[in-house]
Amino acid sequence: MATSAVELRRALRRAERRSTLGGLALALPLTAFLVVFFLLPILGMLAKAVENSELAIAMPRSTEALRAWQGLGPPPEPVVAIVAAELKEAHARRQSAMVAQRLNREEAGWRNLILSTARRLPDGPQGSWLETLVAIDPAWGEPAIWAGLRRAARPWTDIFLLAAIDLHRDDHDAIVRVPPDQAIYLDVLLRTFWISALVTLFCLILGYPLAYLLATLPERWANPLLILVLLPFWTSLLVRTAAWIVLLQREGVINDLLVRLGLLAEPVALVFNRTGVLVAMTHVLMPFMVLPLYSVMRGIPLSLTRAALSLGATPFLAFRKVYLPLSMPGVAAGCLLVFILALGYYITPALVGGAADQMISYFVAFFTLQTANWGMAAALATLLLVATLLLYVVYARLVGIDRLRLG
Amino acid sequence: MLGSGLLGRATLWAFALLVLLFLVLPILVIVPLSFSAGAFLHFPLPGLSLRWYARLLEHEPWRITLKNSLIVGAIATLLATLLGTLAAMGLARARFAGKGLLMALMLSPMIVPVIILATGAYFFYERLGLTSSLLGLAIAHTVLGAPFVLVTVSATLGALDPTLVRAAHGLGAPPWLAFRKVTLPIIAPGVVSGALFAFVTSFDEVVVALFLTGPAQRTLPRQMFDGIREEINPEILAAATVLVALAVLLLVVAELLRRRSARLRGIAP
Structure with a gap:
C-alpha cells in the first residue's frame, strides 16, 4: 500500500516533469527569437552608452601609456612623446578627426586643438615634445587636456550617462553640474x-x-x-x-x-x-x-x-x-x-x-x-x-x- | 452612490457621452473632409468628390508603400502567430521556477518603448544584414506582435478544460490529432484575434520603420508620417479614411471572435 503510494507520487512527478519539459520546448522558439532580435540588440545599445573606443582604435599605444600614467598636469616626457608621435600618425591615416570628436565631447573647442595640433606637428621634437606641443598651442601646458585624454583612454566612459543628467567631470575628475546654458x-x-x-x-x-x-x-x-x-x-x-x-x-x-x-x-x-x-x-x-x-x-x-x-x-x-x-x-x-x-x-x-x-x-x-x-x-x-x-x-x-x- | 439619483445619473450619462464623443469624433471628422471637392480642410465642404481617392490610386508612392506594408505585415503576422501560439501552449503546461520572469520577458515588448527597440535594431540588425530590408522590419514587427498573440491565446487556453484533451488521449487520439480536433477549435478565436493584433501593430508601426528602412522599403505609415509632417491635405485624409474603414472591419471581426470564444467557453455573449 505504502509502496504503491510512493510509486504513484513518483509517477506523477515524472509525468509533470515530462509535461514541463514539453512546455519549455514549445516556449523555446519565441524565447530564442526574443533573445536574438530584442534582448541582445537592446543590451548592445546599452553598451554603446559606456563605449569609449575612439582613442583605443586611433591611438592604441598612447591609450596604454595614458592608462599606466597616474597624476595631474602634463605627463612625463615619454608619454607625451608617444601621444605626439601617434597623433601625427593618426593624422596621416585620417583618424585624427575621430580623436578630435571624442575629445570635443570632454570639452567644446578641443576638436580644433586636436586637429590643428595634428596638422602642425613637426617630425621631431623642438626641445622636448611637451615644449613643441605648447609652442603649437599653449593649452597643452594646462592639466585639463591631459586629464581629458586620460579619460578618453579608459576602457569605459561615464561621460554620456553623466551628460544625460546634466553632469560632467571637471579637470580634477570630480562630478559637477554642467554650466546652466548647456544643461538641457x-x-x-x-x-x-x-x-x-x-x-x-x-x-x-x-x-x-x-x-x-x-x-x-x-x-x-x-x-x-x-x-x-x-x-x-x-x-x-x-x-x-x-x-x-x-x-x-x-x-x-x-x-x-x-x-x-x-x-x-x-x-x-x-x-x-x-x-x-x-x-x-x-x-x-x-x-x-x-x-x-x-x-x-x-x-x-x-x-x-x-x-x-x-x-x-x-x-x-x-x-x-x-x-x-x-x-x-x-x-x-x-x-x-x-x-x-x-x-x-x-x-x-x-x-x-x-x-x-x-x-x-x-x-x-x-x-x-x-x-x-x-x-x-x-x-x-x-x-x-x-x-x-x-x-x-x-x-x-x-x-x-x-x-x-x-x- | 455617484449617479444614484435621477439628476446624478443624467449628469453621468452626459459626461460619459461627451467623453465618447471626444474619443470617436476626431476620427469621424476626417471622413467627410476626404470626400471634399476642394483642397482646404474646412466645413462646409465646397462639394463632394472622389478626386482624392482617385489620386490615391494614381500616385505611385501609395501603391508601393502599401505593397511593402502588406508584405511586412504578412510575414510579421505569420511569425508572431506561430511563435506566440506555441509559447502560450508551452507556458500553459509548464510548471517551473522563473516562469513569471520568462513571461515578463515575453510580454516586455508591449511595455518597452518602441524607440528602444528601434535604436537597438538600428545598431545590431546591421550585423545580421537586416537593415534596409523588408525582412528586418518584419522581424522587428514580429517582436512587437508576438506578445499580443501570447496574451490572447493564453486567455483562451486558460478556459480550456484539460479533461477534454485527456479524454481525447484516453480515446486513443495521438497528440497531434487531439490538438487539431480538440485544442485548436477552442483556442482558434484567440489565435485569430492575436493575429489581427499583430497585423495591426505592424501595419501601423512607424518608429522602427524610420530607423530600419531606406527609400526602397518605405511603408505606408512612413508615407503617412512624412505627409503629415509636411502638410496635411485631403489626399492623406483619403488614405486615413481607408485605414479607419480597415480598423472598423478588424474591430468587428475581433468582437465577433470574442463572442464566439465566450460562447464556446459556455459564457453567455
Missing part, C-alpha cells in the same frame, strides 16, 4: 515625466466616470458603447494624430467653429504646442485607462454600495468608502499602464508638439539619426529604459503580469 536633459526628463503625469491624470478624470457608467449598465448596452472605446484603439495612431491636427490647427475645424460662433475674435494656437500634445496623447492613451478600469469595476457587486446607502451613508460617502477603494486596482492598473506608455511616446509629440514639447524619445531618435552621436542616444535610451522597467516591476507586483493586456 534634466529639463527634457522632467518634461517627459510631467507630460506623462498630466496625460495619465486627464485619462483618469475622463475615463473613470465613463468606465463606471459602462460597468453599471446591462451588458447589451455596455458592449456597443465599449466598441466606441475600442474604435480609437484599433485606428492607426497616425490617423488619430492627423485628425487632431486637422481639428486643432489655426485654420482647423475647431478654430473655424469658435470664430464663426463669435466665441473667439481670431484663431488661437491649439496645436504644435503643449495643448496639442496633451489633447492628442490623452485621446490616444484613453482606451488603456478605460479598459482596465472597466474590467475591475464589472466585478464590483452593486449590492455593496446599496448596503452602504441603506445603512444611511450619503451617496458620496458610499462612493468614497465602498466603491472607490474597490475600484483602486483598476485605477492603479490603468494609471501605471498609461504612464508607462506615455513615457516612451515619440510619434505624437513629434507631429503635434513644438520644439519645447519634445520628450526623451525624440532626443534618442535625433542623436541616432541626425547627428550620429550614438553614445548620447544610448545614454538617454538607457535612462528611458530604466524608468520603464522600474515601473514595469511595480506593475507586475501591484497588478500582476498576467493582467497585462493592451486590448
Whole structure:
C-alpha cells in the first residue's frame, strides 16, 4: 500500500516533469527569437552608452601609456612623446578627426586643438615634445587636456550617462553640474515625466466616470458603447494624430467653429504646442485607462454600495468608502499602464508638439539619426529604459503580469 | 452612490457621452473632409468628390508603400502567430521556477518603448544584414506582435478544460490529432484575434520603420508620417479614411471572435 503510494507520487512527478519539459520546448522558439532580435540588440545599445573606443582604435599605444600614467598636469616626457608621435600618425591615416570628436565631447573647442595640433606637428621634437606641443598651442601646458585624454583612454566612459543628467567631470575628475546654458536633459526628463503625469491624470478624470457608467449598465448596452472605446484603439495612431491636427490647427475645424460662433475674435494656437500634445496623447492613451478600469469595476457587486446607502451613508460617502477603494486596482492598473506608455511616446509629440514639447524619445531618435552621436542616444535610451522597467516591476507586483493586456 | 439619483445619473450619462464623443469624433471628422471637392480642410465642404481617392490610386508612392506594408505585415503576422501560439501552449503546461520572469520577458515588448527597440535594431540588425530590408522590419514587427498573440491565446487556453484533451488521449487520439480536433477549435478565436493584433501593430508601426528602412522599403505609415509632417491635405485624409474603414472591419471581426470564444467557453455573449 505504502509502496504503491510512493510509486504513484513518483509517477506523477515524472509525468509533470515530462509535461514541463514539453512546455519549455514549445516556449523555446519565441524565447530564442526574443533573445536574438530584442534582448541582445537592446543590451548592445546599452553598451554603446559606456563605449569609449575612439582613442583605443586611433591611438592604441598612447591609450596604454595614458592608462599606466597616474597624476595631474602634463605627463612625463615619454608619454607625451608617444601621444605626439601617434597623433601625427593618426593624422596621416585620417583618424585624427575621430580623436578630435571624442575629445570635443570632454570639452567644446578641443576638436580644433586636436586637429590643428595634428596638422602642425613637426617630425621631431623642438626641445622636448611637451615644449613643441605648447609652442603649437599653449593649452597643452594646462592639466585639463591631459586629464581629458586620460579619460578618453579608459576602457569605459561615464561621460554620456553623466551628460544625460546634466553632469560632467571637471579637470580634477570630480562630478559637477554642467554650466546652466548647456544643461538641457534634466529639463527634457522632467518634461517627459510631467507630460506623462498630466496625460495619465486627464485619462483618469475622463475615463473613470465613463468606465463606471459602462460597468453599471446591462451588458447589451455596455458592449456597443465599449466598441466606441475600442474604435480609437484599433485606428492607426497616425490617423488619430492627423485628425487632431486637422481639428486643432489655426485654420482647423475647431478654430473655424469658435470664430464663426463669435466665441473667439481670431484663431488661437491649439496645436504644435503643449495643448496639442496633451489633447492628442490623452485621446490616444484613453482606451488603456478605460479598459482596465472597466474590467475591475464589472466585478464590483452593486449590492455593496446599496448596503452602504441603506445603512444611511450619503451617496458620496458610499462612493468614497465602498466603491472607490474597490475600484483602486483598476485605477492603479490603468494609471501605471498609461504612464508607462506615455513615457516612451515619440510619434505624437513629434507631429503635434513644438520644439519645447519634445520628450526623451525624440532626443534618442535625433542623436541616432541626425547627428550620429550614438553614445548620447544610448545614454538617454538607457535612462528611458530604466524608468520603464522600474515601473514595469511595480506593475507586475501591484497588478500582476498576467493582467497585462493592451486590448 | 455617484449617479444614484435621477439628476446624478443624467449628469453621468452626459459626461460619459461627451467623453465618447471626444474619443470617436476626431476620427469621424476626417471622413467627410476626404470626400471634399476642394483642397482646404474646412466645413462646409465646397462639394463632394472622389478626386482624392482617385489620386490615391494614381500616385505611385501609395501603391508601393502599401505593397511593402502588406508584405511586412504578412510575414510579421505569420511569425508572431506561430511563435506566440506555441509559447502560450508551452507556458500553459509548464510548471517551473522563473516562469513569471520568462513571461515578463515575453510580454516586455508591449511595455518597452518602441524607440528602444528601434535604436537597438538600428545598431545590431546591421550585423545580421537586416537593415534596409523588408525582412528586418518584419522581424522587428514580429517582436512587437508576438506578445499580443501570447496574451490572447493564453486567455483562451486558460478556459480550456484539460479533461477534454485527456479524454481525447484516453480515446486513443495521438497528440497531434487531439490538438487539431480538440485544442485548436477552442483556442482558434484567440489565435485569430492575436493575429489581427499583430497585423495591426505592424501595419501601423512607424518608429522602427524610420530607423530600419531606406527609400526602397518605405511603408505606408512612413508615407503617412512624412505627409503629415509636411502638410496635411485631403489626399492623406483619403488614405486615413481607408485605414479607419480597415480598423472598423478588424474591430468587428475581433468582437465577433470574442463572442464566439465566450460562447464556446459556455459564457453567455
